[in-house]
Amino acid sequence: MLLPPFNAPGNFYRGNLHTHSDVSDGALPPAEVCRRYKAQGYDFISLTDHFVGRWDYPITDTTPYRDAQFTTLLGIEMHSGAQDNGELWHLLAVGVPANFAPSHTPDFQPVDGQETGPEIAQRAREAGAFVAIAHPQWSGLTEHDARSIEAAHAVEVYNHGCHTLSDRGTGMPILELLLSEGRKLNLIATDDAHFKGPDAFGGWVMVKAAANTPENLLAALKAGQFYASQGPEIHGIWYEGDKVRVKSSAASTVIVQGDNNATMDVCGESLTDTTVELGRLQDSPWLRVTVIDRAGQRAWSNPFWPSGL
Known part of the structure; x- marks a missing residue:
C-alpha cells in the first residue's frame, strides 16, 4: 500500500515554515527574505515574525511577494505563558488570519494575566492555522509541557538555526514520546532563519498539494500530506504488512522507527x-x-499507524 503523501494527487512543493524578518528580530526586510528563498528554489515560505508587543504584534504581510512560481502563507511565532522552566512559550501558527487578535505579551518574558501556551495554540488552531511546537530542545521543553499542547498538528523535529548556532536543534525525543503515548502528530523541519548567521536553507518540508497556493498548501499541511528534509528526497513509501519499501534519492541508510526503542x-x-x-x-x-x-543529511516521513490503514 502506497502511503500518504505519495498517494495524493498533485505535486510536491518545497517550503520553509519558520523564518524572521526585520519586522521583528531578523536582519532583512520581508521582500529580501522572500527573494532569497525563491532564488534558492523554494516554492513557498511562511514568514513567522515574533508576535509580541515590542514589535506591535506583527503579522507580516507577504502577499506582495507572491507570483506564479512562489507563494507565502501568513504566519507568526506565538509567545504567551510560561513553560515549566519559566521561559516564554514558542509556538508556530502558519496560515493564521491577518486579523488574529494579539495576546497580552509585551516582550519575551511571561507576565500575569496572559494566555497560557495551550490556550493560544488552541485559539490559533480554531482560527484556521497549522500549529506546531517550535524547537523543543532549544526551549527546554519538559514532557509535561509537550503533553499540554493538545492543539498542535506537528512538532518541529529539526530547527536549522538552533542546530547551527546553539547545537540544540532537535525535537525528535519529544515527538516520539507523544507518539508512544498515542498522540497523532506530524513532524516538520525548518530554518528559523534570522540571517544573522548560518541559519538559512537547512531544513524544509515537501508538501504534496493540488497547486502552489496558500489555500491548497495549508489544507495539505493540516492533512499531513508532506515529509521533512535536510536534502534527501523520498519518492514513495509502501507498507506491506511485514516490511516497508522506500524509494528515495541515493541513500546510505534507510531506517524504520517504531514504539519505544525499536528500529x-x-x-x-x-x-x-x-x-x-x-x-x-x-x-x-x-x-x-x-x-x-552519504553526507549525513536526513529526510523524515511523517508517522503512520498500521492499524488504521
Whole structure:
C-alpha cells in the first residue's frame, strides 16, 4: 500500500515554515527574505515574525511577494505563558488570519494575566492555522509541557538555526514520546532563519498539494500530506504488512522507527529502492521512516499507524 503523501494527487512543493524578518528580530526586510528563498528554489515560505508587543504584534504581510512560481502563507511565532522552566512559550501558527487578535505579551518574558501556551495554540488552531511546537530542545521543553499542547498538528523535529548556532536543534525525543503515548502528530523541519548567521536553507518540508497556493498548501499541511528534509528526497513509501519499501534519492541508510526503542535498518551504497523487514517492529502502533545520505543529511516521513490503514 502506497502511503500518504505519495498517494495524493498533485505535486510536491518545497517550503520553509519558520523564518524572521526585520519586522521583528531578523536582519532583512520581508521582500529580501522572500527573494532569497525563491532564488534558492523554494516554492513557498511562511514568514513567522515574533508576535509580541515590542514589535506591535506583527503579522507580516507577504502577499506582495507572491507570483506564479512562489507563494507565502501568513504566519507568526506565538509567545504567551510560561513553560515549566519559566521561559516564554514558542509556538508556530502558519496560515493564521491577518486579523488574529494579539495576546497580552509585551516582550519575551511571561507576565500575569496572559494566555497560557495551550490556550493560544488552541485559539490559533480554531482560527484556521497549522500549529506546531517550535524547537523543543532549544526551549527546554519538559514532557509535561509537550503533553499540554493538545492543539498542535506537528512538532518541529529539526530547527536549522538552533542546530547551527546553539547545537540544540532537535525535537525528535519529544515527538516520539507523544507518539508512544498515542498522540497523532506530524513532524516538520525548518530554518528559523534570522540571517544573522548560518541559519538559512537547512531544513524544509515537501508538501504534496493540488497547486502552489496558500489555500491548497495549508489544507495539505493540516492533512499531513508532506515529509521533512535536510536534502534527501523520498519518492514513495509502501507498507506491506511485514516490511516497508522506500524509494528515495541515493541513500546510505534507510531506517524504520517504531514504539519505544525499536528500529530496523538497511545500510548500503546509493540505495534508491530499499525494503526494510519490520521484524520486532511488527506490532508497533506507529512507524516512521528516516532516509540518510552519504553526507549525513536526513529526510523524515511523517508517522503512520498500521492499524488504521
